[in-house]
Amino acid sequence: MKKIFVFVLVASFAITLQAQHVFNKGSIMFNAGVGGPNNFGYIPTLNFSGEVGVIPTGDIGLVSFGGMVEFQFAQYSYGYLSNNENFARFYFGPRAAWHVHAFDSDLFDAYAGVGAGIIINGESDNIRSSTEVHPDIFAGGRWMFAQKMGLFAEVGYTGLSFLKFGVTFGL
Numbered sequence: 001m002k003k004i005f006v007f008v009l010v011a012s013f014a015i016t017l018q019a020q021h022v023f024n025k026g027s028i029m030f031n032a033g034v035g036g037p038n039n040f041g042y043i044p045t046l047n048f049s050g051e052v053g054v055i056p057t058g059d060i061g062l063v064s065f066g067g068m069v070e071f072q073f074a075q076y077s078y079g080y081l082s083n084n085e086n087f088a089r090f091y092f093g094p095r096a097a098w099h100v101h102a103f104d105s106d107l108f109d110a111y112a113g114v115g116a117g118i119i120i121n122g123e124s125d126n127i128r129s130s131t132e133v134h135p136d137i138f139a140g141g142r143w144m145f146a147q148k149m150g151l152f153a154e155v156g157y158t159g160l161s162f163l164k165f166g167v168t169f170g171l
Helices: 002-018
Strands: 028-036 045-056 061-078 083-100 108-121 130-144 149-158 161-170
Touching: 045 083, 045 161, 061 108, 083 130, 130 161
Parallel strands: none
Antiparallel strands: 028 045, 028 161, 045 061, 061 083, 083 108, 108 130, 130 149, 149 161
């Protein structure tokens, strides 16, 4: 009987330790992926983002701060003959996200956030280079299939593309 009690006690403790979240205070996560669609052609974007968990908001979540960088080799069509010009586009800026902790899961992380960044459009023959401030409003999620590696997806009015997906990994 004593052995069963000790087993139940140890098993309960182990289950309690497993009831954590993917993203906690002090967690550092990075995303690397592709994005699309966008305003300039069907060429996908390449994006990299990172964040660190900073402010716990009780049992309901956690606020993180980080940034995002995105690149696109864009295409602009003009004229009756559908002339195409290619040019580079960059986006970089800070962002903050709120990670939902309403459910205990060490596999899934749901979040939403805001930020602001700068878009730099390259120059070509008929396109002048330009720089503009751009808002970043997004919602996303992570599915961790290993301890520190998984997949992510984001949707929103962000950077150079409206939908992003790829791999995520933590430190």
